[in-house]
Amino acid sequence: MKIFLTICFLSICYLCLGQSNVKKVIDEEGKGYLVIWYKKGKDTVNFNFPEGFENKLTDAEKLELIKCLLKFEGDTTRHSGMVYPNYYASNEITVRFSPKSKFFTSEINALYFINRVAYGTFTDYYSPAAVLYDNEEKVEINDQPDKIAMVFTAYRNWFEACIKSGKIPKYFPFNDGRYVWLYGKKSFFSKDGTPVKKNPFFR
Numbered sequence: 001m002k003i004f005l006t007i008c009f010l011s012i013c014y015l016c017l018g019q020s021n022v023k024k025v026i027d028e029e030g031k032g033y034l035v036i037w038y039k040k041g042k043d044t045v046n047f048n049f050p051e052g053f054e055n056k057l058t059d060a061e062k063l064e065l066i067k068c069l070l071k072f073e074g075d076t077t078r079h080s081g082m083v084y085p086n087y088y089a090s091n092e093i094t095v096r097f098s099p100k101s102k103f104f105t106s107e108i109n110a111l112y113f114i115n116r117v118a119y120g121t122f123t124d125y126y127s128p129a130a131v132l133y134d135n136e137e138k139v140e141i142n143d144q145p146d147k148i149a150m151v152f153t154a155y156r157n158w159f160e161a162c163i164k165s166g167k168i169p170k171y172f173p174f175n176d177g178r179y180v181w182l183y184g185k186k187s188f189f190s191k192d193g194t195p196v197k198k199n200p201f202f203r
Contacts, residue, residue: 020064024077024106031080034072034109036117038065047116055120059167065117066159072110073152076145078103083131083142097129097183101142104130107152108142114155115181118168122188126172127181135178151179169193 023035036047038057045055047065057065083099104112112130115123132141132151141147154174162168170189175181190196 019061020068022065022068022071024072024075026077027080029080030077032077032106033080034069034106034113036065036069036113047113057117059162062117062168063159063162066114066162069110069114069117070152070156070159072107073149074145075106075110077106079105079109079130083129099129099131099140099182101131101140104142105145105148107145107148108132111148111151111155115172115174119172122172125185125188126175127184129182131182133180133182135180140182141179147179154179 019039021035021037021039024032025035026032038045038047038055038061040057040061045057083101083104108130111132112123112127115127119126130142132148133139134141134144134147151174154177158173169191170187170193171191172187172189175184175186188196
């Protein structure tokens with residue numbers, strides 16, 4: 001009960017009001033985690049970290065949540081959980097790995113949740129762990145906020161393009177450049193939205 005009351009007391013206020021909700025909760029050790037949900041009429045869609053999900057949110061509603069998550073840029077509060085991968089679906093050859101990173105931050109957590117909101121169960125393939133990687137220097141960058149800022153720039157540019165078009169494309173662009181998700185797969189869809197051959201969901 002004491003821990004519960006402490007968490008409630010230390011909870012940071014909602015960053016977004018109305019239908020889309022993102023809250024950071026701080027524990028007794030000063031570490032935190034994000035709580036994300038979207039209230040749609042009588043229904044509430046909850047987003048959690050380790051599991052895939054299906055939802056009936058429109059792209060516009062998803063973009064409302066993503067706008068909230070982008071506000072965590074620069075938040076280096078360490079996540080209260082451990083860094084671990086979500087292994088690929090049983091239909092694939094399971095890829096097992098142990099990240100060298102010992103922690104991830106709220107801003108990395110926010111980027112991961114953007115993937116989760118936008119791409120659903122595909123997130124387990126695109127970002128199987130909350131670890132970012134530098135393809136040029138061959139190192140994990142969870143402890144390098146200057147490089148994570150560049151990742152945020154790419155996400156913001158993508159977000160602005162989504163707002164302009166009014167939709168979220170099926171193409172996942174964040175594993176194509178220098179900074180990628182550790183062991184993340186390339187997009188299962190081409191830029192025109194058609195599935196590529198390596199997509200395990202379209203054989």
